Amino acid sequence: MDAVLVAMIPLNKARDMVKAHVRPGLVASVDLVDAMGKVLASPILAKEFFPDGDRGTMDGYVVRAEQAPVVLKVVGEIRAGDVPERALRDGEAFRIFTGGLIPEGGRRVVPQEMVRREGDELHIESFSENPFIRPRGCEARPGDVVLRKGTRIGPAELAILAQVGAVRPEVVKPPVLLHLATGNELVAPECSPGPGQIRDSNSSLLRGLVNAMGLPFENSFRVNDDPEVMCKLIDASAFDLLLISGGASVGDYDFGAEVLVKLGFEIHFNQINLRPGKPLIFATRGPQVAFVIPGNPLSHFVTFHAVIRRAIGILSGMDRGWEWIDLEVVDEGRLKPNPRETLWPAQAFIEGGKLKVRPQMWSSSGDSFAIATTNALILVNADSPSNGFAQTLLLDLP
Numbered sequence: 369m370d371a372v373l374v375a376m377i378p379l380n381k382a383r384d385m386v387k388a389h390v391r392p393g394l395v396a397s398v399d400l401v402d403a404m405g406k407v408l409a410s411p412i413l414a415k416e417f418f419p420d421g422d423r424g425t426m427d428g429y430v431v432r433a434e435q436a437p438v439v440l441k442v443v444g445e446i447r448a449g450d451v452p453e454r455a456l457r458d459g460e461a462f463r464i465f466t467g468g469l470i471p472e473g474g475r476r477v478v479p480q481e482m483v484r485r486e487g488d489e490l491h492i493e494s495f496s497e498n499p500f501i502r503p504r505g506c507e508a509r510p511g512d513v514v515l516r517k518g519t520r521i522g523p524a525e526l527a528i529l530a531q532v533g534a535v536r537p538e539v540v541k542p543p544v545l546l547h548l549a550t551g552n553e554l555v556a557p558e559c560s561p562g563p564g565q566i567r568d569s570n571s572s573l574l575r576g577l578v579n580a581m582g583l584p585f586e587n588s589f590r591v592n593d594d595p596e597v598m599c600k601l602i603d604a605s606a607f608d609l610l611l612i613s614g615g616a617s618v619g620d621y622d623f624g625a626e627v628l629v630k631l632g633f634e635i636h637f638n639q640i641n642l643r644p645g646k647p648l649i650f651a652t653r654g655p656q657v658a659f660v661i662p663g664n665p666l667s668h669f670v671t672f673h674a675v676i677r678r679a680i681g682i683l684s685g686m687d688r689g690w691e692w693i694d695l696e697v698v699d700e701g702r703l704k705p706n707p708r709e710t711l712w713p714a715q716a717f718i719e720g721g722k723l724k725v726r727p728q729m730w731s732s733s734g735d736s737f738a739i740a741t742t743n744a745l746i747l748v749n750a751d752s753p754s755n756g757f758a759q760t761l762l763l764d765l766p
Contacts, residue, residue: 376641379709382650382675383690385636389652390682393543393608397536400529403521405582406539407685412515414508414532422470426500429461429483429490430474440490446471461490470501477501508532518686520582540685543657546607547574547588548598550614550623551663554590569736570613570661570668577672581680595623599630608656608683611676614663616647624649624660633658643708644733645671650679657683665736670711673745673763692747692759695725700756702727703748710748715741716762725760 377385395409424430424446431440440461446452452471456462464470464477476499484491508514514528521529521539529537554568555561568590575585587605591597593615602610615624616638625638633651638660640648645667649660659676661668681688695716697703703712713728727746730738747759 376639376646376708377637379640379642379674379711382637382640382642382648383678386650386675386679387682387687389636389650390657390679391655392685393541393655393683395538396541397538400526400535400537403529403537403539404523404526406521406537406542408515408517408519408521409538409540409685411513411517412529412532412534412537413510414512414514415510416532417505417510418508418531419502419504419506421504422474423502424464424466424468424470424477424500425502426477426479427465428477428479428500429492430456430464430468430470430477431461431490431492432456432458432473432475433461433492434475436495437491437493440492442485442488442490474501475499520684520686540683542583543608543680543683544606545578545583545585545587545609545611546602546605547571547585547611548601548613549588549590550593550598550612552592556590569665570663573665573668573736573739574611574613574672577669577677578680581677581684583680583684593623595627595630598623598627602627602631609680610656610658612658612660613668614661616649616660616662622647628658628660640671640675641708642670642674643706643710645674645711646708648675650675662733664733666713666730666733666738669713669739669742670745673761674711690761692761693723694757695723695744695760697746697756697758698724698726700727700758702729703746703758705748705751707750709750711761712746712748713738713742714744714746714760716744716760725758 440459442463443460445463446468447465448467452469455472456474462471478492514532515525519525549568549571553565555565557567561567571588578585612624615622625635628635628651633653635649635651638649639646645662647662648671651658657679661671677688714725716723716725725744725746728738728742743764745761
């Protein structure tokens with residue numbers, strides 16, 4: 369496909385095209401200590417019963433008795449890690465501690481605060497309806513799936529992997545990223561801009577967005593609007609995902625599409641019917657994926673969550689959801705319909721025990737201040753005002 373403009377496509381079609389052309393990365397086994405943030409490439413199955421036997425859930429006494437009041441003889445003690453020496457007989461009780469194995473014949477654990485003990489005599493006036501026993505296999509049995517394929521490994525998942533002995537889980541290798549921030553006008557954030565210059569904020573924005581998905585952001589370069597330099601830098605780099613900030617539009621110095629075509633990428637779309645973020649370019653070259661992102665910060669933010677985030681999820685082995693929720697809109701007069709579909713930056717918050725959403729004020733796609741505190745996007749259909757409620761995509765829970 370030539371580097372020419374094609375008709376604007378709907379957002380849903382753009383997301384479908386990403387799904388059709390992006391594939392998960394290679395699979396590798398990693399040590400448990402290196403698994404945090406990775407995505408499982410295969411399900412994790414239990415190989416044992418969890419728990420491995422009936423276990424008490426309270427400090428107290430394990431008994432056979434079914435009726436109270438009753439007086440029993442304490443004949444032993446069971447701590448966590450102990451194996452009961454023998455079965456429990458009628459008229460007997462074992463002292464048991466939380467996590468201890470229930471001996472054969474044990475029918476319930478009576479918490480210590482519900483009994484009176486005098487030497488070896490145990491006086492029980494009543495029983496609770498709760499037997500305070502975790503039955504063998506109540507959490508998992510051999511062959512049960514304890515973690516699904518596509519699960520991102522966090523602290524809880526690490527604990528489960530350790531518990532089932534999966535110390536070398538198979539994960540999808542996270543994509544290697546290459547990022548180019550383009551524009552003669554850009555200077556580093558620590559610099560004082562000269563006439564006509566601006567500080568590069570898009571690199572910091574993308575770093576935060578990518579890091580939030582559990583990926584490193586190491587190969588990032590600031591380059592001038594020079595297609596030859598861009599081509600050489602891309603050719604000299606190993607990457608799975610290329611993000612180019614700026615150069616997506618049709619100006620004389622927007623070289624994104626030209627560079628990709630010259631390097632052998634196939635462009636799948638270069639405009640989406642979306643506000644902000646219309647001139648988004650998506651291309652692939654074999655397994656490599658590339659996006660040229662319109663240079664304005666708000667366009668960066670919206671297109672990342674609307675499209676790019678899905679590509680990163682697929683490359684990482686996890687296609688993130690896209691679930692809308694109808695929320696009450698506060699200050700709905702801020703929403704302005706447009707001939708294009710709009711993903712409006714917003715802040716979801718809890719008020720009076722209800723989840724609500726407030727549109728952010730923004731003047732243009734270059735308004736970087738509008739994304740501060742933004743944790744949601746409101747869908748504003750073309751030429752359709754809000755009716756007090758709006759479909760909302762939550763980016764983070766408030």
